[in-house]
Amino acid sequence: MEYLGVSSAQNIQALSALLSNQQEEDDDDYTNVSPYAMMGPGNIGPPPKKDKEVPPVYVKKNSKDVWSEEEVAEGPLYDDVTDPRPQPExxxxxxxxxxxxxxxxxxxxxxxxxxxxxxxxxxxxxxxxxxxxxxxxxxxxxxxxxxxxxxxxxxxxxxxxxxxxxxxxxxxxxxxxxxxxxxxxxxxxxxx
Structure with a gap:
């Protein structure tokens, strides 16, 4: 029986193909690059699922909420940026x-x-x-x-x-x- 090590680029690509269950498309940009430079930890396993991204403004978590935390501005409570008066000691x-x-x-x-x-x-x-x-x-x-x-x-x-x-x-x-x-x-x- 032959020992399967991860020392060669072909073995890594074969492992990636087994885990991803999808055919990877070959890009012309990577023809002159070594297989080790193309592979990384993110290439092993199935690709991440892309869900429909909904802007956070339209997500309503609770019907009783008036606003979400993302809508509230950070910073001092009563701070007026346009007020030129200095702060006293x-x-x-x-x-x-x-x-x-x-x-x-x-x-x-x-x-x-x-x-x-x-x-x-x-x-x-x-x-x-x-x-x-x-x-x-x-x-x-x-x-x-x-x-x-x-x-x-x-x-x-x-x-x-x-x-x-x-x-x-x-x-x-x-x-x-x-x-x-x-x-x-x-x-x-x-x-x-």
Missing amino acids: YEILLQQSVGTEDVFLGLSRKDPSSMCCEAMLVKIKLPDSKASDVTLDVKEKFLDLRTPKYKLGLHLPHPVFHQEGKAQFFSEREELQVTLLMNRPLDAVNMQ
């Missing part, structure tokens, strides 16, 4: 309510990590602005600030209670401070 600080019993005695399970923080302080520098010029809209995970000179669309690092925050404008520093209570799930660390 801002800083996000996380805050804890800590007493002496927490610091010295360790009676609560609080530690300095961000998992034990209860509030978020957002400091926004607004030079040449007045408190009456500021329009502020806070959602659960987004802060939208607009003034005649600045705009800020800020995705917050943690969800917040958007109805329970407070904002304070300091005219002497030209700074807006927004304090937001963080919406933390109750677990072993965040026992409030």
